[in-house]
Amino acid sequence: MEVITYQCPNCAAPLEFNSETQKWDCKFCLSSFEESDLQKMQTQETAEPEESEQDDQEQTGQKCYFCPNCGAEIVTDESTVASFCTFCGNPVVLPKKMDGLFRPQQVVPFQLNKEQAKQALYQLCRKKPLLPRDFTDKAHIEKVTGIYVPFWLNDCYVNANLQATGERVSSWKKGDTQYTKTDVYALFRTGSFIYRDIPSDASKKMDDDMMDALEPFSFEELKEFQMPYLSGYFAQRYDVSKEECRERVKKRIEQSTKEKLRETCLHYTAVQVSSSSADIIKADSKYVMLPVWLLYTKYHSKDYLFAMNGQTGKMVGELPMSIPKAFLIGGIIAVATTILGTIGGLLLC
Numbered sequence: 001m002e003v004i005t006y007q008c009p010n011c012a013a014p015l016e017f018n019s020e021t022q023k024w025d026c027k028f029c030l031s032s033f034e035e036s037d038l039q040k041m042q043t044q045e046t047a048e049p050e051e052s053e054q055d056d057q058e059q060t061g062q063k064c065y066f067c068p069n070c071g072a073e074i075v076t077d078e079s080t081v082a083s084f085c086t087f088c089g090n091p092v093v094l095p096k097k098m099d100g101l102f103r104p105q106q107v108v109p110f111q112l113n114k115e116q117a118k119q120a121l122y123q124l125c126r127k128k129p130l131l132p133r134d135f136t137d138k139a140h141i142e143k144v145t146g147i148y149v150p151f152w153l154n155d156c157y158v159n160a161n162l163q164a165t166g167e168r169v170s171s172w173k174k175g176d177t178q179y180t181k182t183d184v185y186a187l188f189r190t191g192s193f194i195y196r197d198i199p200s201d202a203s204k205k206m207d208d209d210m211m212d213a214l215e216p217f218s219f220e221e222l223k224e225f226q227m228p229y230l231s232g233y234f235a236q237r238y239d240v241s242k243e244e245c246r247e248r249v250k251k252r253i254e255q256s257t258k259e260k261l262r263e264t265c266l267h268y269t270a271v272q273v274s275s276s277s278a279d280i281i282k283a284d285s286k287y288v289m290l291p292v293w294l295l296y297t298k299y300h301s302k303d304y305l306f307a308m309n310g311q312t313g314k315m316v317g318e319l320p321m322s323i324p325k326a327f328l329i330g331g332i333i334a335v336a337t338t339i340l341g342t343i344g345g346l347l348l349c
Helices: 035-038 051-060 115-125 208-213 242-262 323-348
Strands: 003-005 015-018 023-026 045-047 062-066 073-075 081-082 090-093 141-172 177-200 232-234 268-300 302-309 316-317
Touching: 003 208, 023 035, 062 242, 115 141, 115 268, 115 316, 141 242, 177 208, 177 242, 177 268, 208 302, 242 268
Parallel strands: 141 232
Antiparallel strands: 003 045, 003 090, 015 023, 062 073, 081 090, 081 232, 141 177, 141 268, 268 302, 302 316
16 A cells, blocks of 8 residues: 655655645755645655565454655555654555545645644633633643645525414503404415535534534635545545435434525414424435544543534633532522512612
8 A cells, every 4th residue: 555755845744735835844944835846756766565464464354564765664544644753753645545536626724733722622621611620730731733624515496385373462452442463374385495515514523413413614615635635634534435424414404494494474462383394305426525623631530522613713612610610600690680570670669
């Protein structure tokens, strides 16, 4: 299996993609290169096991390659397509794993770096009043990993229907008598919708809800996929098919079309939806890679995982909660409610 390290033509040190400059940097001689420069380079080294050894590895399910920089073994799973040598830290790309259907069509390159990911986590902590006071002091960031996550971008053409009951309530007073009238209507709504670029992560290792929470990505910045973008990051190829992902996409569309059709039921006192449906009559999917920073922290012997959109900086994750602070704030709210209720009662007297 071929292993590629993108090397500096000046000093042969490994090149890594710089999210700030959108160039490939050499940390040894401080050179920088454009994408066009990399395409012209002919000094890439490759290392491939003997055919018999490769066949044995595939039969046993092992994925073992060799670092072109130091010769150490690099062991990966089936879906990993870019990684690092654990011995010398050399970034490596495994292009043969991305042949054919596994080659992405486009990629959104990283726009934010590791330090910005750490700062985003600290900023998230500052906005949480129930966070334990010592979390930012004692929580230790165990690992920060930049990873290109495989996604399917889905274009869907949809016919949707909604049935509901609408009520219009009117009231009037005649003499000493108060009258109330409720008119009930059967509502039917139908519409056609076009959805563009609905993302759905295609990796079993990624939490679907966490990946959904990282949206939106700006797909105007999609670029044609090139292998060098992966250098210096981890990357996964898809192991969830577009057909499997489409079931999740359909649920999102059903909820969205229901809300959109519900919004057309105007001028009613109340609307109760009885049924709705959304039929995807045509769908197209595009295979892309999107940038995500994963941050692992440890606090009081418990692990916490956070994810940051590597393009926009949006951070998601579950923070610990201070129980004493929660009781204190709850008590303050209860006292304030009691005082306001007492004042309101006195004013009515």
